[in-house]
Amino acid sequence: MDLSRRSFLKTGVVGTVGISALGFDLQPLQAQTATLKIARTTQTRSTCPYCSVSCGIIIHTIGDGAKNVTPAVVHVEGDPDHPINRGTLCPKGSSLLQDIVNDRRLLKPQVRRPGSDHWEDIAWDQAIEEIATKTKLLRDATFVEKDANGKTVNRFDTLAFAGGCTDTNEFNYLVVKSMRAMGVTCLENQARV
């Protein structure tokens, strides 16, 4: 598919330089507009991740979903069917393409060791292993089973979990399930502030 912008086909208006030296060219005149860049893209319905209006968006990706294609986002536009935004988007929603395709994205796990002044790369398995070890150590060292009055409290209140504003319900539920299972009390979210 030709995605180049403003690639004009010229029926009559242009070209044929010598022939139209005197300018009179009686072919019917139709000027070609640019190719519709989303004419052949694959569309995915999503929800804008910014404010709480929940604008429906359509993410256009290259390719038709075939096995051998890694879909890349080429355009994001409002979903005209969505009852709230009816296709409209604000300046943030309109620029979501640059949020999805952004060269500032973090692409690999990193660790900053104590006292260090730089990031080091770390393998996923290693990072998970270290985090789990540290978490368990901390929990076992500070877990409160009973309070001063002898009441069962089962609290792990030395580790805090801060949830983000764009975490989905399902993810948040997994957070509640896993963190409360460990006894985490310092559970907060962007929702608070």
Place this chain on the structure above:
Amino acid sequence: MSDRKTLQVQRISGHPGPVAGAGMQREEQVCKLIDTTTCIGCKACEVACVEWNDMPFQPTMFDNTYQTMPDTHWNYWNLIKFNEVTNEDGTFQWLMRKHQCMHCADPGCLAACPADGAIVQYRNGIVDFQEENCIGCQFCVSGCPFNVPKFSPTTKKVYKCTLCSDRVGQGLEPACIKACPTGCLHFGTKSDMLMLAEKRVKQLQTVSGFKEAGTYDPQTIGGTSVVYVLHDASNPEKYGGLPKNPRIPLSFTIWKNWFKPIGLIASMMAFAGVILHYVTEGPRRPQPQPPVKEVDGGEGKKEN
């Protein structure tokens, strides 16, 4: 579905004679309605424009305003102009106006453009630059009463809003219109947009107390395919320099259309003149000339 669409052309820049094939199809005039009284200056239209047209980003500077940049740019066709206005009666207004190509019925750019086919006006009212024919003379810049076309020093061509002719050609609305969150932007046929505008103006006058509310569709350039509703139509200048009576300079109308060819002919008269001189008077040779052997027909007046 075809990815491409040709639009019927109504007018062509720098083109001699009539537009061949004009009137072959019916086509409604399309129009953008911009209701500045419900514009919140959110810039969604600016972004939608940049995103749809895949225009490169560029650095901007803080300039004591919410306005993105001082004026539109060759790769930034749509700009909201922000104006803090204290009216004579002491009331304060923060006016926002989406500034872009007005798609004039009588386009100054097209009138000024010398390059055949670099600017076309479609039958639906869209004035579109066909960059491959553009010669970069920038006369359109001067021809435009709204200061819209912008020159790219890199490509040496001039660019502006296309009213998303690629989208409109495929039956879609322009990208800015689609994005506009408040619906201050509207798209449809010109007659429908004028009706909507009139309705809104009446509401502004009777309900909201804007006695001078009105529609901006300047007839000095034959009307536009972008129509504004203003709280105060008596003073469009306060909306970031919207001219009250936009005009195309005479140099791009009378001079270009009439005097240019006449001037050329006049110049060519000199060519005709010297030919005539040669024929009737003959060359002026260093004297003495070689003697004349015989004179054909004349009385030999050259013979002195």
Place this chain on the structure above:
Amino acid sequence: MTNGWVDIKNTDMMLIMGGNPAENHPCGFKWVIEAKRNRDAKIVVVDPRFTRTASVADQFLQIRAGSDIAFLGGLINYALANNRFNHEYLVNYTNAAFIVKEGFKLPEDGLYSGYDATARTYDKSTWNYEEVGAGAHASDTHSHAVQSSPVPPPTLPPNVAYDLSLQHPRCVFQLLKQQYSRYTPEMVERITGIPRERAIKAWETFTSIRQNGDMKKAGTIIYAVGWTQHSSGTQTIRTAAMIQLLLGNVGRAGGGVNALRGHSNIQGATDMAGIFDILPGYLKMPVPADTDLKTYLTRTTPKASKPKEWDSFNYWSNTPAFTVSLLKALYGDAATKENDFAFNWLPKIDRKYSWAEIWDDMYNGKVKAMMAFGMNGVMIGPNAKKNIEALKKADFLVVCEIYPDETSEFWRAPGTTPEEMAKINTTVYRLPGAGFAEKDGTFVNSARWLQWKWAAVPPPGDCRLDQEILARIFLKIRGKYQQEGGKLPDPILKASWNYTNPNNPSLAEVAKELNGKALADVTDPKTNTTIKADQQLPGFAFLRDDGSTMSGNWLYCGSWTEAGAMIQRRDPADPSGLGIHANWAWSWPMNRRVMYNRASCDLNGKPWDPDRKQIWWSEAKQKWAGNDVPDFKPDSDPKSHMGPFIMNPEGVGRLFVPIGAVADGPFPEHYEPTESLIANPLHPSQSNNPIAKRFKSDMDKYGTPDQGYNIICTTYRLTEHYHYWTKNNPMNVQLVPEPFVEIPAELADQMGLRGGEKVKVTSARADYIAKAMVTKRIKPMMVDGKKTYQIGIPIHWGYRGIAEDAGKTAKTPANYLSPAAIDPNAYTPEFKGFLVKLERV
């Protein structure tokens, strides 16, 4: 939002205050404009700045940040004095007629009855209704309270004394009148800085929809964190709710109290209890005194409290079913009747663990680690420098993000020397998560709609889905407990994690779990429908307290039924034209789009406005019918006088909030912000909110005018940016490239300051440097006779971002400035309306 985004189009009148929806919710704001365009609706905007919203308003009033209750109190006073309320609604749908206990005292001196100055708390026993035939018994509860320890919270009387004539001196209506009679236009002008004639005009306009009690029209109040982020935030919102009850606007199309939440899924995060004080579905967190499930359920399940002749649905009476179903979801087969459904595995809390408190605890060395998934805690503040210092004391920090953020790089915050850096012993793991387009799952919007989104692209590079990261960490910990044992391993080992791919749970499976299913056959006795074991439940009416059902969140029960994923529905039809869109996605509770919609009808079940019929009582079917799902007991005949506010034990709306459900008083009272230029004109001796929390660490300083902090500063977002996210987006950076400070032109003239010059803003806590935006949109105002200036700072810039990395900013986050002072109910910090100094750089 009690109502919804599209519903705003039905309104006739809007008060937009404490929010700037044109700026922050532009696409929702379209419905405001629709109402204006199609219904001639009026917009009144009250804000410290002339905002983008103000630019399209009919009236704009510039208010001093943090004085909202005074303005709203004045509005109540105006409405009461000018008969701008509906008597029928007020008497029958609110607690206006209820009689309040003897001994209750209004805060003429700034304090309600029962204040304990040393503990800075209230004894709320007098904040209650009078029981019929009581009087003498009143002292009983009190003496009871004194004797036993800890104090059992006061409970509502089942049989409330009332006076339908509203004449009883201690009836809520009379107390309300008395309370707000002090909020005269003169007083409001002194406190808010709004000239009285303008305030009166705005009150007149807003209440004009209820001229002589006529109920045809509806008005809405729209707000956001401009109200929340104050030390009296909750009470401000309460005042709005009271106005709407007084005017009969709650439950009605085009009415309601509409909180515009700031983020895509913080409504969901609240529903899902991503916060310390609740469990999913707003169930209360257990406290140490809840020694078993029964004690907990007795404490948390309210009993109806109402006039004897009336009825109350008291929906929270189903708390046991909700709780047990949740425990079954969390612990699966390990939750049995015998072990109290594993109730004791839940942590029990006896103090607050709110956002600012966690940071204080970390700063004080109590919290040693943090996992932040998409939460930039350093930038969010408050008093962000303290957060940076706190992290330096932590043992480890796990950040899951998609961009490099300030929190993960706290150890190299601007100003940190190499020597200091070498002493920071925090290990920081920065894990690359997935962006929104790479994940599926559900967001809940401000209108409570649950909407599924689909993944469009795979995560780039070595990024992982967030749920995979979390699951792998949790399962790794579980594995360690399995192998090594440790403290209380049972909840970790037995937490239900039966996903097809445990290391990367399918969110669709989780969503189904949230809805819940029958674990044994469950029959609804009324309709005689049976849900077979293992089938998805059709709604929360099927939840049981005997362990035969499970549901991760009772509010979401009905979202993914046997009929399919309701949250994925995409039918935009709206036959009523009211913007209900009942078949688009799904909203809690039970797909009701306007909450408390019973109140949209009069006592007999007829819509107040026949042109906007939401629901109505069908005499023929003996059922409530309607375009929306009735938020009510479907077969409750109006004659039974069941209250429309079914989540309140009273069944009616609360003008007066009893027994400390709101901690700082049954009626809202204006208190000065933590940092204020003036003493409270209502009661100078009790200027601030007596129970708002301040922190005591050496980094928590609070400024006073005496110290030279003489300008009010407020913080906010811009429409071009989104928190600390779009500073990585070149398009948005192009729109607004640099941080700035909005400064009134008059103040700038005084300082000889021109736009574009750099200024330094200093609070008692830190400095902030940016360019000045000199504007006519903020004007000086007279507050209590003093000329007062306000300035404003957008919050979007920190020390990592396109502009920051290019060295174009001073790298001072706005929340370096804000104080850690928190509201006693919502624990939200006072980001708006603190004191600063302003200088040229």
Place this chain on the structure above:
Amino acid sequence: MATSSQRFDRSTNHFINRIGLTVVYVGELLRHRAYTRFLHWAYGIFFFLALLSGFGIYMPWIFRWFTPLFGGGAMTRMLHPWFGLGFVFFFGLQAFNWAAAMKWGQGDTRWMKRLRDYVTNRDTIEPPDVGFFNGGQKLMFWEIVGGSIAYVITGVIMWFPEIFGRIAVAISYVIHDISALIMLAGIFIHIYLSTIGEPGTMQAMTRGTVSEAWAWTHHPAWYKQVTGRDPAEALAEARRTQARSSGDQSNQ
């Protein structure tokens, strides 16, 4: 060199004059030295480049076929101002070179009054007061000087419209055009008179010399100045010589 009299361009000791050779045969006079000829052809070339590119822009619908010569419309437009500058630069040098010779005198005014006689070839030879340049040549020279100034000013305005604004451009555009049209007319006359209109002229700008006959015919005062002979007498003598030789011929 065939003259001892003072030349207007003596001071021009340009290196081009040292490189370019001007051979003056017997019966010829030095008309233009190499430097002058170099300048002439330099601005001549730029003139035509500017003219052709300019007309490609002036009316592309007629002259579009010029633009491919320069690489298409946009490139033509881009090059045109540079061609213009080239023309102005070299013509400017020429203007300094010729400034003295182009000084307007009484004789020139008289010449202009007799223009009709000139056009109709009434006189055998030019009046005796016509010097190195006649009034017509001087008029054209000064027109080009004035036109060049107009070109530069209006051209720069049109080159940088964002600085000067649309009204300035709109006015400049007309002035630039008019100037071009005048010069176009002028170039026809110039070429005509230097080629078939006045045979023998061309070599003044090629080899740099003219025949003595050409000199006494067209520029008698200059002839007198450089040879010291009276042009009328020289002509008479030439006639006599011619008569003799033609007599010889007829006798053969």
